Amino acid sequence: MPVANSSPIEVYLADQLTEAIARAGFSLPEGARVEIEVPREEGHGDWASAAALALAKSARRPPREVAAAIVKAFSCDPGVLDRVEIAGPGFLNFHLAAAWLHDTLRRIVADPDTFGATDAGRGERILVEYVSANPTGPLNIVSARAASFGDALVRLLRASGYAADGEFYVNDWGLQAELFGASVRTRFAEARGAAAPAIPEEGYAGSYVGELAADLDPAQGAEWLALPEEDQRRRFGAWGIERMVASQRVALERFGVTMDRWFPEGDLHRSGALDVVLGRLEQAGHVYDRDGARWFRSTTFGDQDDRVLIRSNGIPTYSLADAAYHGNKFERGYDRLIDILGPDHHGHVTRMKALVQALGYDPARFEVILLQWVKLLRGGEVVKMSKRAGDFVTMEELVDEVGVDAARFFFLMRRGESPLDFDLELAVKRSEENPVYYVQYAHARIIHVLEFATGQGVPTPDPAGARLDLLSEPESEAVLRLLASFPSLVASAARAHEPHRITTYLKELAAKFHVFYHHHRVVTPDASLTAARLLLTKATGAVIRRGLGLLGVSAPEAM
RNA sequence: GCGCCCGUAGCUCAGCUGGAUAGAGCGUCUGCCUCCGGAGCAGAAGGCCAGGGGUUCGAAUCCCUUCGGGCGCACCA
Incomplete structure (x- = not known):
């Protein structure tokens, strides 16, 4: 059975495992699905399942015996899986075939812009507000x-x-809209020396309200001031809200949203x-x-x-x-x-x-x-924000100070439910303390290496004919495995609604690539080796670009 | 008072919805540039996963409880 490109590998393995369990004569509890996961320990395979341990009780047999029966009934494309091992108390450890890893690498290079995309969601319609x-x-x-x-x-x-x-x-309706209308009206009137009620207790006193009111066509405003109080609030409110929505839209577009x-x-x-x-x-x-x-x-x-x-x-x-x-x-x-x-x-x-x-x-x-609050810091000092007085850091000010990339990456480093410390000084720092630059640097470095190779007259490597088996050092293999796990990661992050997993992954991928790069020269006198390493480098660049793209962060070619 | 979220290395946090020996960055200490980008790499030290009970083959993860933080509890949005 061929593996669909559009399905994460673990879905395929889980399906095969489910069939094997049935063939071996075991039955899962009602509605239960076979769980398959990436083991924490290296050496425990690429994927692992504790299914045998879970089945042992109802089967009234020792876990390892159950595991053995499942393995016996297990069948799988040898181009995908190298072997299944029983380990520890009865874990099943799946070792992917080198051929599958190599195919994956070829797939990334052939179609770098869609790698990681799957049909795991099956077209389900979701509205995110x-x-x-x-x-x-x-x-x-x-x-x-x-x-x-x-x-x-x-x-x-x-x-x-x-x-x-x-x-x-x-929320362009109701009390807040009315209070906003009254506030805009008052600021407009004040600027023209006209009599007007003070801004309501719960109204909007921020300086931006005055700036907004200054934009209103004076003739139009004067006309509205002649209306009864209720109509004044409505007119000034509707106008002000339209302007605010438009500027919010501009701010979001600028933020890449x-x-x-x-x-x-x-x-x-x-x-x-x-x-x-x-x-x-x-x-x-x-x-x-x-x-x-x-x-x-x-x-x-x-x-x-x-x-x-x-x-x-x-x-x-x-x-x-x-x-x-x-x-x-x-x-x-x-x-x-x-x-x-x-x-x-x-x-x-x-x-x-x-x-x-x-x-x-x-x-x-x-x-x-x-989402939890953001605590804004500047060099460790808390930046005070009070919306009441209109004294707060706006999104636009944030973007002006740290840029879109750093802002988005920082916001996505933590789980949404965790409060977030955002240090403005750190976000703009161009050093190893700043994870945005760590990841972006890896990408820029990759581009540079690829350019260097071209400059040396190295031909563009041909994925079909490349000796990918030469990527056998631990440092190369670590990168390769991580690249191959990207589609599964994307699917699980989507399912769990946790974008921060992508951020974490990218930091890890950048780190693994830096290690590889440090230990092995990409451009070597050996043409086959060079071709294989160039492909690995190219694929890493593509996945970093894809991952950053999912976060709405750019992948610079030079820094 | 009631409800929700959180408590993991000195600091900031991961830990993939219960798996195998709990990880990373920063900070600290020690090393590595004649060499494809040193915005990088290698190593060391650092832990009763807040405390206590329970559930089971197995718990940082689930349940109860105590302590300590954050946030909600409008005929506002």
Whole structure:
């Protein structure tokens, strides 16, 4: 059976193993899948499975005996697998054939831009909602982290065969929008010496509001100032929000992030989607009246308290709009929804899951990833940020200071759930302390070596005829194995929704390549050896480029 | 008070959803440029995976509990 290029190798091995288990007369527990993984220890094979240990109990036989029976029943393409060994208490260690590694290397060189892509996601439609910052101010550093994470996740999912889209939910409706409108209005009036109410207590006092107001056509603004208070807020608010959204879009584009869709909350209100969703909740018996308000019985679904959907003043809450929004996402045909939220949205998760469930959707189809805060440092000193006073580091300022590459790479070095220390000084440092440069340097070095070879008159190596068996030193083989594991890594990072695994991998690959490079000359008097090493070098460059591409980080040819 | 996240080397963190002898970078100490890019490499030291109980063939990983951090608990978003 040939191995599909579009499927990670471990899927193939797991399938073969599953068949062998059945043939040997064992049965897996209901719904269980054979687990296959990369062993921590080198020397324990390229892949390993503990299936025999897991089966030993129900089979009432010693693990090693079970393992032996499975191995006996195991059959596999010898071009893929060299051998299967039983080790320790009953682990199955799979050793890949050198021929398979060599084929993989040829595949990378032949098609460098698609290596790592698989169909593991089987076309499942996923909507990733991220950033979704209020359109009442510039994007800040937490948004920058969310942008890096969400965009990398979308790229990862796509590379793994999911049909993923990225979306920004624009909160252009409700109290915040109104307060923003009032703030813009006041700044505009102040600049023109006109009388106006002070900025509300909870309004927006940042200096950017004044700068924004200065952009408004004076005649237009004056006309609006003549309107009643409520209309003033609405007009100035709508105008200001449109401008803020546009500038957020520009900032994100500059950061390398393009949303597939910007979804305005106002659309839901205008289309009557809230009423529809409320009706569905009522019909399902999850709504009741109390104290003049309409409540959602979210305690049914494990929430701590019931939540208000319609306030006693008749205005719907954000929760109801959010329910309508998520219903809308499902109606658009997405199989799964992922919300990437900031840590301040913690309290919403249970409520949102409850609403999704109450609307009749499988809660397993809705996942929330909570990113933690970013602590901004400059040379070890904490940089204070206070959104209230409008005194915070914006995404644009961050990019100005450290650049897109360093910013994105740093944000993706940690798991999303971990708080992140971001040291501005370290991010721009061009030294070994800075992992961005470590990886990018490896790429630049590779390009340089390839150019050097060409300059020496070395012919472009032919993958088909190359003696790849010459790549037998430990340092070469380590690089080769790591390259071959890239598609599996991408698939697992996508499945786990953990882009940081790519970052970790790239640091490791760069390190292994530096070691190889240090121990062996690429360009040697031996033409066959040179060709083999050039291919390995070329493939490494390609995979680094691919990996950085998944993170939205550039791979410079020279530094 | 209730709920969620976190606690791994001096520091910052990985550890692939329970596997074999817990890893990397930085920092510290010692070495390596006549040689394809030294923004690199080699080596040393550094650990009761916060503490305690449990689950099982097997736990940093799952459950309970204590301690210590972070964040949420609106008819704001």
